[in-house]
Structures are given as structure tokens and as C-alpha cells.
Amino acid sequence: MTKLSVNINKIATLRNSRGGDNPNVVKAALDAERFGAEGITVHPRPDERHITYQDVLDLSEVVTTEFNIEGYPDERFMEIIKKVKPAQATLVPDPPTAITSNAGWDTVKHEGFLKEICEAIKAEGVRVSIFVDPDPQFVVGAKNCGADRIELYTEPYAANFHKGKEEAVSHYVAAAAKAQELGLGINAGHDLDLDNLKYLKEQLPQLDEVSIGHALVCDALYMGFENTIQLYLRQLK
Ligand SMILES: CC(=O)[C@@H](O)[C@H](O)COP(=O)(O)O
Numbered sequence: 060m061t062k063l064s065v066n067i068n069k070i071a072t073l074r075n076s077r078g079g080d081n082p083n084v085v086k087a088a089l090d091a092e093r094f095g096a097e098g099i100t101v102h103p104r105p106d107e108r109h110i111t112y113q114d115v116l117d118l119s120e121v122v123t124t125e126f127n128i129e130g131y132p133d134e135r136f137m138e139i140i141k142k143v144k145p146a147q148a149t150l151v152p153d154p155p156t157a158i159t160s161n162a163g164w165d166t167v168k169h170e171g172f173l174k175e176i177c178e179a180i181k182a183e184g185v186r187v188s189i190f191v192d193p194d195p196q197f198v199v200g201a202k203n204c205g206a207d208r209i210e211l212y213t214e215p216y217a218a219n220f221h222k223g224k225e226e227a228v229s230h231y232v233a234a235a236a237k238a239q240e241l242g243l244g245i246n247a248g249h250d251l252d253l254d255n256l257k258y259l260k261e262q263l264p265q266l267d268e269v270s271i272g273h274a275l276v277c278d279a280l281y282m283g284f285e286n287t288i289q290l291y292l293r294q295l296k
């Protein structure tokens with residue numbers, strides 16, 4: 060079974076745009092869970108452009124499905140992971156100025172750093188997922204770093220889906236096979252949507268979790284939050 064983790068970053072983007080508390084991210088998370096979401100994902104970035112560190116603390120008090128906190132493992136990220144102890148921490152290599160996540164880790168080059176981070180997070184009883192491009196060498200590297208799971212960076216899949224879905228998904232099939240061989244859990248995320256999700260799931264039936272935010276929130280503007288979450292869940296059945 061592949062779980063749908065709803066990333067609520069963009070709810071916070073809308074809230075921050077007016078400086079108030081509407082929409083309220085805690086309400087959005089609770090509603091998402093009520094509508095069927097099997098996890099809540101947030102990505103507190105150093106500039107707090109959307110999810111703030113206070114949001115993370117507030118959400119940790121109420122989220123009852125899997126809470127997944129994504130981010131670059133700097134001091135502040137590690138501090139919040141140790142304080143909140145979410146179900147999962149997903150390590151992303153984003154520099155502070157990145158407009159969004161645009162690559163996975165080079166887990167070979169950064170093995171020493173990531174190994175220390177994985178050890179520290181796992182010591183807190185938190186599952187560690189490392190965000191990687193669909194390259195078997197980086198999957199092996201994630202295993203060597205001590206990760207429990209990988210998260211396959213699916214922007215290239217989404218970008219090429221309409222040009223040729225078979226070719227676009229082929230790298231992910233190979234990377235997922237390597238992960239399964241190594242006993243790593245398999246997550247996926249970034250730019251997944253109602254067009255490309257079902258095929259990814261069909262080709263990667265062993266997916267543990269997809270985390271989806273931007274397209275889902277955009278779809279919800281037209282189709283409603285509850286209906287949209289139900290539509291995404293149906294792509295995973
Ligand atoms: C790691 C990942 O792909 C998502 O968390 C992405 O980083 C979303 O971040 P933004 O919502 O800031 O675009």
C-alpha cells in the first residue's frame with residue numbers, strides 16, 4: 060500500500076501572503092487527515108517563506124497520521140527534529156536560496172556528513188529518508204549512509220511524462236529495484252499530480268509513500284480540498 064502524505068507548504072504560502080492566520084495550517088492538516096491523507100509533510104525552509112518552525116511545533120501537537128519533516132539538515136533542522144521526533148525526517152540538499160527542491164543528494168560524495176546526520180536522527184527514534192535522484196549509485200550511497208528509506212526526486216519524471224512516460228519512468232524502476240534489493244523503503248515526491256501519479260504507482264507498486272503538495276493544493280482551488288485528496292488517493296489504489 061502506498062501512503063499519500065499531503066505537503067501543506069503552499070497552505071502556509073497563502074497564509075503568509077497576508078500576514079494573518081488564514082488559512083490556518085493546523086486546521087488544514089487536520090482536515091487533510093479527516094479527508095483521508097495518510098501523512099502530513101512540511102518543509103520548513105531557513106527563510107520560513109511558507110512553513111515556519113513554529114508551525115512545525117504546532118502541527119506536531121495535533122498530527123495523528125505520519126508527520127514527515129523535510130529539509131536541509133542544518134543546526135535548526137536537527138534541533139526541531141530532536142524536539143518534535145516526527146515519524147520521518149527527509150533530508151534534502153537544498154541551498155537556502157533554492158526556489159524549490161531541484162536535485163537529490165550525491166550520497167557518495169557526502170557520505171561522511173549524511174552518515175553522522177542519519178545516526179543522530181535515528182538515535183531519536185525517527186525514520187530517515189534521503190532525497191535522491193533516480194540513480195542506483197546514489198541509492199547504494201543512501202544505504203551506506205544508514206538511511207531507512209530513499210525519496211525518489213520525481214521532477215524529471217513529471218517534466219518528461221508527456222514526452223514519453225515509458226522512458227521517463229525507466230530510471231525510477233531501476234532505482235526502486237536497487238532500493239528494494241538493499242532493503243530500503245521507497246518514497247517519491249516533487250511535481251507529482253493527477254496526470255502522472257497513477258502511472259508511477261503502476262510502474263513502482265512497491266512505493267511506500269508519495270508526498271504531494273504543490274499540484275494538490277492547486278487542484279484543490281478548483282475541485283475542493285476533500286474531493287482533491289480523494290482523487291489523489293484513488294490514483295494509488
Ligand atoms: C523535497 C521536495 O521535493 C518538496 O518538499 C519540495 O521541496 C517542496 O518545497 P516547496 O513547497 O518549497 O517548493
Ligand SMILES: NCC(=O)COP(=O)(O)O
Nearest residue numbers: 248249250270271272273
Ligand atoms: N517531497 C515532495 C513534497 O513533499 C511535495 O512536493 P510538491 O508536490 O510540492 O512538488
